[in-house]
Amino acid sequence: MEQLHINGNRLWERLDDLAQIGAIAGTQGNSRLALTEEDGQARDLVISWMRELEMEVTVDGIGNVVGLWNGTNTTESLQPVMTGSHIDTVRSGGRFDGNLGVLAGLEVVQTIAEHGHSTEHPIAVGFFTGEEGARFAPDMLGSLVYVGGLDIETALNSIGIDGKKLGDELKRIGYCGTATCPGIVPKAFIELHIEQGPVLETSGIEIGVVESVQGISWTELTIEGQANHAGTTPMTMRRDAGYVASRISTFVREIATQIGGVQVGTVGKIDLHPNLVNVVASRATLTVDLRNTSGEILREAEDYLEEFCKEIASKENVVITSKSLARFEPVEFSEELVNEISSIASGLGLSTQRMTSGAGHDAQILARVCPSAMIFVPSKDGLSHNPAEYTSLEEISAGANVLLHSILQVAGECS
Amino acid sequence: MEQLHINGNRLWERLDDLAQIGAIAGTQGNSRLALTEEDGQARDLVISWMRELEMEVTVDGIGNVVGLWNGTNTTESLQPVMTGSHIDTVRSGGRFDGNLGVLAGLEVVQTIAEHGHSTEHPIAVGFFTGEEGARFAPDMLGSLVYVGGLDIETALNSIGIDGKKLGDELKRIGYCGTATCPGIVPKAFIELHIEQGPVLETSGIEIGVVESVQGISWTELTIEGQANHAGTTPMTMRRDAGYVASRISTFVREIATQIGGVQVGTVGKIDLHPNLVNVVASRATLTVDLRNTSGEILREAEDYLEEFCKEIASKENVVITSKSLARFEPVEFSEELVNEISSIASGLGLSTQRMTSGAGHDAQILARVCPSAMIFVPSKDGLSHNPAEYTSLEEISAGANVLLHSILQVAGECS
Numbered sequence: 001m002e003q004l005h006i007n008g009n010r011l012w013e014r015l016d017d018l019a020q021i022g023a024i025a026g027t028q029g030n031s032r033l034a035l036t037e038e039d040g041q042a043r044d045l046v047i048s049w050m051r052e053l054e055m056e057v058t059v060d061g062i063g064n065v066v067g068l069w070n071g072t073n074t075t076e077s078l079q080p081v082m083t084g085s086h087i088d089t090v091r092s093g094g095r096f097d098g099n100l101g102v103l104a105g106l107e108v109v110q111t112i113a114e115h116g117h118s119t120e121h122p123i124a125v126g127f128f129t130g131e132e133g134a135r136f137a138p139d140m141l142g143s144l145v146y147v148g149g150l151d152i153e154t155a156l157n158s159i160g161i162d163g164k165k166l167g168d169e170l171k172r173i174g175y176c177g178t179a180t181c182p183g184i185v186p187k188a189f190i191e192l193h194i195e196q197g198p199v200l201e202t203s204g205i206e207i208g209v210v211e212s213v214q215g216i217s218w219t220e221l222t223i224e225g226q227a228n229h230a231g232t233t234p235m236t237m238r239r240d241a242g243y244v245a246s247r248i249s250t251f252v253r254e255i256a257t258q259i260g261g262v263q264v265g266t267v268g269k270i271d272l273h274p275n276l277v278n279v280v281a282s283r284a285t286l287t288v289d290l291r292n293t294s295g296e297i298l299r300e301a302e303d304y305l306e307e308f309c310k311e312i313a314s315k316e317n318v319v320i321t322s323k324s325l326a327r328f329e330p331v332e333f334s335e336e337l338v339n340e341i342s343s344i345a346s347g348l349g350l351s352t353q354r355m356t357s358g359a360g361h362d363a364q365i366l367a368r369v370c371p372s373a374m375i376f377v378p379s380k381d382g383l384s385h386n387p388a389e390y391t392s393l394e395e396i397s398a399g400a401n402v403l404l405h406s407i408l409q410v411a412g413e414c415s
Numbered sequence: 416m417e418q419l420h421i422n423g424n425r426l427w428e429r430l431d432d433l434a435q436i437g438a439i440a441g442t443q444g445n446s447r448l449a450l451t452e453e454d455g456q457a458r459d460l461v462i463s464w465m466r467e468l469e470m471e472v473t474v475d476g477i478g479n480v481v482g483l484w485n486g487t488n489t490t491e492s493l494q495p496v497m498t499g500s501h502i503d504t505v506r507s508g509g510r511f512d513g514n515l516g517v518l519a520g521l522e523v524v525q526t527i528a529e530h531g532h533s534t535e536h537p538i539a540v541g542f543f544t545g546e547e548g549a550r551f552a553p554d555m556l557g558s559l560v561y562v563g564g565l566d567i568e569t570a571l572n573s574i575g576i577d578g579k580k581l582g583d584e585l586k587r588i589g590y591c592g593t594a595t596c597p598g599i600v601p602k603a604f605i606e607l608h609i610e611q612g613p614v615l616e617t618s619g620i621e622i623g624v625v626e627s628v629q630g631i632s633w634t635e636l637t638i639e640g641q642a643n644h645a646g647t648t649p650m651t652m653r654r655d656a657g658y659v660a661s662r663i664s665t666f667v668r669e670i671a672t673q674i675g676g677v678q679v680g681t682v683g684k685i686d687l688h689p690n691l692v693n694v695v696a697s698r699a700t701l702t703v704d705l706r707n708t709s710g711e712i713l714r715e716a717e718d719y720l721e722e723f724c725k726e727i728a729s730k731e732n733v734v735i736t737s738k739s740l741a742r743f744e745p746v747e748f749s750e751e752l753v754n755e756i757s758s759i760a761s762g763l764g765l766s767t768q769r770m771t772s773g774a775g776h777d778a779q780i781l782a783r784v785c786p787s788a789m790i791f792v793p794s795k796d797g798l799s800h801n802p803a804e805y806t807s808l809e810e811i812s813a814g815a816n817v818l819l820h821s822i823l824q825v826a827g828e829c830s
Contacts, residue, residue, distance in 0.1 A: 090689065090691055090693070090694055091689045091691060092642065092689045092694075092697075132693070133692065133693065134691050134692075134693070134694075137692075139693065195647065196644045196646075196647040197644065197646075197647030197648060197649075198647075198648070198649075198652060214646060216646065218692055218693075220692075226798075226801070227507060227800060227801040228797070228798060228799065228800060228801060229611045229612065229773070229774055229799040229800045230679065230681035230683055230704045230706075230800075231611070231629060231631065231679060231704070231706050231772075231773040231774040231775065232610065232611040232612030232613075232772075232773035232774050232797070232799065233612060233613075233679070233773075233797060234612075234613075234679070235668070235671045235672065235678075235679055235680075237613065237797065240681070242664065242681075242682055242683060242685065243664060243665065243668055243682070245661070245685075246660070246661035246662075246664035246665050246682065246685070247661075247665050249657065249658060249661035250658065250661050250662050250665055253650070253658055256650045257650065263650075264645065264646060264648070264649070264650055265650075266645035266655070266657075266693070266695055267657055267658070267661065268645055268657060268687065268689075268690070268691050268692050268693060268694045268695060268696055269687060269690045269691055269692050270657065270660075270661070270685050270687055270690070271690070272683065272684060272685055274505065274506045274507050274683075275683070275684045275685070275686070276505055276506060276549050276683050276684055276800075277548065277549075277552075277633055277635075277683050277684050277702040277704055277740065278505070278547070278548065278549070278554065278633075278681070278683060278704055278800070279505055279506075279507075279549075279683050279800045280681055280683060280800075281683055282507075282801070287692040289645045289646070289692055289693055291645075291646050325692065357646075357647075358644070358646035358647035358648075359644055359646040359647050360646065382643070382647070382648060382652065383641075383642075383643060384643065384644040384647065385642060385643065385644045385645075385691075385693065385694045385695075386641070386642040386643060386697070
């Protein structure tokens with residue numbers, strides 16, 4: 001049986017076509033927040049490609065889209081082998097994050113089909129609603145609902161950063177479907193994704209075989225102080241919510257530095273009220289993003305933060321309330337699947353490295369219901385969530401070929 | 416000659432009428448940023464009162480409004496004695512800040528007129544455009560143009576926090592007038608204002624006689640870092656504009672604490688980009704407000720800030736650019752006028768305290784061209800730039816009576 005290869009140029013072109021929707025002028029990047037007009041157009045385009053490949057397309061009640069491919073020799077009653085990712089982006093994101101995993105899935109199906117090959121198990125390519133969490137919390141919302149980890153009503157009631165309700169926006173763009181949630185449990189889930197970090201590029205490795213995902217803790221803190229005149233209020237009499245927000249932000253850096261290792265901590269969002277040069281801020285909200293591969297150490301980091309908030313609230317005479325926006329325990333992927341992917345990549349002559357994902361991905365959610373794993377390709381300068389995000393055609397083709405042969409193996413290739 | 420007294424209830428009612436424009440629902444406060452629709456309506460109302468008092472109203476090219484009152488025995492060719500303040504507010508401000516000084520001026524004129532008294536010098540009541548600086552920088556913009564301290568073209572080109580140009584907004588609300596700038600130099604300028612701080616209330620004093628004003632330094636800092644994924648970017652590889660903004664904000668507190676005394680420092684405005692939970696901020700802007708009564712120490716504080724920005728930019732691999740939004744040297748008021756006000760207040764049986772203003776006021780700008788001084792009345796809980804700002808009817812009446820008799824003395828009372 002001939003050794004199949006994906007068509008890298010075709011995949012690259014689809015990536016480029018998709019990137020025209022929500023393109024950020026003057027860059028190669030994308031702004032396609034979940035359930036915006038742009039997300040709707042991108043969904044339409046990807047579904048049109050699924051239909052060209054004669055895939056059976058279903059949309060579920062949270063807007064997750066699954067294209068199912070039954071080849072000539074496929075046993076339709078068997079569980080599908082699933083691949084995919086997401087097509088929403090952060091507000092100023094790149095064209096590869098998520099999109100690559102979905103379009104590489106289509107390329108895998110097309111490659112198998114056009115060569116007259118088939119698999120015993122059907123192949124499913126999915127894209128999940130709101131993976132980024134950049135508009136609606138939590139992130140990986142769609143896949144969570146897909147596996148039954150989040151109640152669909154709760155998800156539909158999620159309020160976006162623009163004050164809009166997820167359910168309303170889903171209807172508005174016409175993607176409130178009828179397929180049931182939780183969805184069909186796949187035989188396995190394999191996701192191809194860019195690394196979004198500098199590790200592969202720095203070590204000159206072509207394929208990252210992802211064996212685990214960092215745990216994620218997102219907290220929103222709201223600080224209530226008192227508005228006052230910036231000139232006439234003695235420093236000792238202030239209840240400055242802006243200062244407290246800043247001090248928590250620098251403490252998050254201290255947490256990461258003190259714990260060390262793979263611990264990261266980020267305050268990416270701060271909003272002051274009334275946000276004026278000469279008024280002591282009466283209110284501040286900020287988000288804290290903490291991640292670690294160890295569930296225990298992650299809880300430790302959360303404890304440090306909580307303790308610090310108590311101390312500073314008392315010292316600065318402000319009230320701090322805390323709300324969990326997202327919380328995911330670290331995930332270990334299927335050892336068997338990870339080993340298979342690793343040997344397939346090596347068999348294709350590609351250099352590999354076992355690694356942990358610092359980012360959250362739909363695959364970690366699917367891992368709750370089926371053997372799952374991920375394939376990483378390098379990110380130039382480690383950039384992601386940035387319009388300058390870049391992975392070369394060669395690197396992408398290598399990753400898509402590993403995905404192709406991994407799926408063929410798990411789905412049972414037959415020709 | 417009978418001893419005149421202002422009509423406190425009438426003044427209080429005008430304050431209440433004016434506060435209906437841009438009222439913040441559920442509070443006693445006001446949101447009337449400069450040159451908004453609300454500011455326009457407030458201007459119309461105050462001018463209608465000026466006209467009822469048969470004052471001659473002029474509007475200059477930056478929208479400053481001056482009502483001139485010539486009593487029966489007034490020598491029109493003499494320089495007017497001027498009082499007034501401003502009627503714009505911060506976004507969530509109170510009803511007394513500025514407004515009191517303008518409406519007390521009208522009350523003084525009405526009291527003199529209705530008792531058939533007059534003055535040798537005419538009396539002018541003015542309100543100056545954009546004193547707060549909460550929409551257009553710098554603060555005290557209108558009075559600066561009035562005294563020739565700021566070129567009118569520069570002022571008209573000031574871009575607001577909403578991206579709109581001052582000159583366009585001035586035209587839109589119909590307040591681009593024909594009176595020339597700089598305006599008529601008054602014989603003296605006396606401004607009644609709430610203290611906006613806790614000093615008078617704490618010491619139980621009725622009248623603050625303001626002999627100086629703190630110097631003010633407003634700086635906008637823009638930090639350029641790099642957007643990156645919050646999960647995958649090791650702490651040591653980050654160029655986090657959000658962290659640097661927070662660290663500068665906490666350093667501003669350190670400056671104030673270290674210098675001590677009357678030094679204050681505030682970061683009231685922080686904006687991150689893209690301002691998302693899981694993206695390391697690529698850009699941040701923040702404002703720094705530093706104030707001191709000593710010009711020398713204020714420069715020292717500015718130097719500390721500049722030095723720190725250099726250090727942290729290098730350490731965190733970001734680029735920091737700095738822009739001065741406003742810079743005012745400390746001001747000493749006219750000793751003669753301050754003494755006169757002080758003895759008038761004592762003569763009225765009121766307790767007085769010499770003090771420094773921590774806030775910037777139009778009077779400090781007028782002090783560049785004529786003998787100037789200010790009268791302060793207490794602020795409940797020291798609150799200002801806050802809808803809860805409050806000064807009682809009795810306290811306000813006391814202040815307005817001191818203003819009345821100070822004006823009568825300087826303008827030369829005749830009956």
